[in-house]
Amino acid sequence: MEKYSALKLIRHALESNRKWPRAWRRPEPARQYDAVVVGGGGHGLATAYYLASQHGMRRIAVLEKGWIGGGNTARNTTIVRSNYLWTEASLLYEKSLQLWETLSQELNYNIMFSQRGVYNLGHTLQDMRDIERRVAANRLNGIDAEVVSPEQIKAAIPIINTSREARYPILGASLQRRAGVARHDAVAWAFARAADALGVDIIEQCEVQGIDCQGGRVTGLQTSRGPIATGRVGLVVAGHASVVADMAGLRLPLESHPLQAFVSEPLRPLLDTVVMSNAVHGYASQSDKGELVIGAGIDAYNGYGQRGSFHTIEHAMQAMVELFPCFSRVRMLRLWGGIVDVSPDACPIIGKTPVEGLYLNCGWGTGGFKATPGSGWVLAHTMAHDDPHELNAPFGLERFTTGALIDEHGAAAVAH
Ligand SMILES: Cc1cc2nc3c(=O)[nH]c(=O)nc-3n(C[C@H](O)[C@H](O)[C@H](O)COP(=O)(O)OP(=O)(O)OC[C@H]3O[C@@H](n4cnc5c(N)ncnc54)[C@H](O)[C@@H]3O)c2cc1C
Incomplete structure (x- = not known):
């Protein structure tokens, strides 16, 4: 009886390759x-x-x-x-944008790609020169791009502050209409x-x-x-x-840096495009759930912590309130960070x-x-x-x- 149990044990151990002491085990095949x-x-x-x-x-x-x-x-x-x-x-x-345009169909999965346009705002004369240069370069490469005036921006985005009295007055923007957002x-x-x-x-x-x-x-x-x-x-x-x-x-x-973003409580539709500003260091869009999606610049230090410093977020928040005064009443819901690697x-x-x-x-x-x-x-x-x-x-x-x-x-x- 005892002999039978021992045989059974050996057979089981051979089959599973687990019960043997470590030194006897066959090495795991790669x-x-x-x-x-x-x-x-x-x-x-x-x-x-x-x-x-x-x-x-x-x-x-x-x-x-x-x-x-x-x-x-x-x-x-x-x-x-x-529009680089x-x-x-x-x-x-x-090439990537063209793949996005048919990706939901190709993968048979709704990735909620929405070509709602992206505005890159200019707040100084030099910003506007850079924008004009970039738009011209884009068009030479067959990429849709246009320069728009503060009046055109205001007509498209009524909640934006185009007052000349603003700390960073909006002098114009580049607009890529085929740009947009997707569900990440x-x-x-x-x-x-x-x-x-x-x-x-x-x-x-x-x-x-x-x-x-x-x-x-x-x-x-x-x-x-x-x-x-x-x-x-x-x-x-x-x-x-x-x-x-x-x-x-x-x-x-x-170099690896933290990069943060945050979203607001869900709101009724009020922003149907994407607005970005290098000068005020912030950008915003509204998700299909109604949350305002707001991003900041990178934290200046290196790290892997998946969280950033508060002052970066505070700065982005100030920028947003300046661009969109009506956001000042909105409550923020979530904040998070990722780690991005930046090349020279x-x-x-x-x-x-x-x-x-x-x-x-x-x-x-x-x-x-x-x-x-x-x-x-x-x-x-x-x-x-x-x-x-x-x-x-x-x-x-x-x-x-x-x-x-x-x-x-x-x-x-x-x-x-
Ligand atoms: C807050 C924030 C806002 C951003 N906004 C934009 C934006 O608006 N537009 C834009 O174009 N880009 C944006 N980016 C940048 C963009 O998110 C990234 O460039 C892009 O998602 C990188 O994709 P990925 O698949 O390479 O990386 P990830 O999704 O990070 O995938 C890398 C994976 O590698 C895994 N991994 C790491 N080490 C190991 C290991 N040793 N073994 C096995 N797996 C490992 C990780 O767990 C991770 O899942 C933003 C980034 C952040 C953080």
């Missing part, structure tokens, strides 16, 4: 994938989706340390536009569901803790849920790119790295939500062909040594 995307935000999920849908790859995994869309993807203020100054940036963002977390869910339907493994609660390299190329990943073997890894971990790239011995020219030229890094098979997508700073489909599309191309697409070729790491920077501070800054 799971094998053709491509792994680290980071289950919108960009990572979009990359996996396009790898499967555009490049026919199947053995793909997305590894997310928390839950999908729990990072910046669901913490941002959802502004989507493409330089040709390289505007073409990349325009729906974008992550939509890409996840579509990628899953194509066979992509989406693994949550799986933190990447190490990157294995041999002979200058990537061979796998060490994760909180065991090792994974793969020869192709995309790092899409906004805010934490330097930390994860460091696991492969790469030092990135990025306020442009992303998307491309290859000195480690073969290791690719980067980071450095979007305050403005990567708008790029979600476009960035996934170009990174998937880069990973599938081991060569960047012409749209992301100018955004490689090497620009920080060649000096070919694409400085978008004027069109990015607080105005995401």
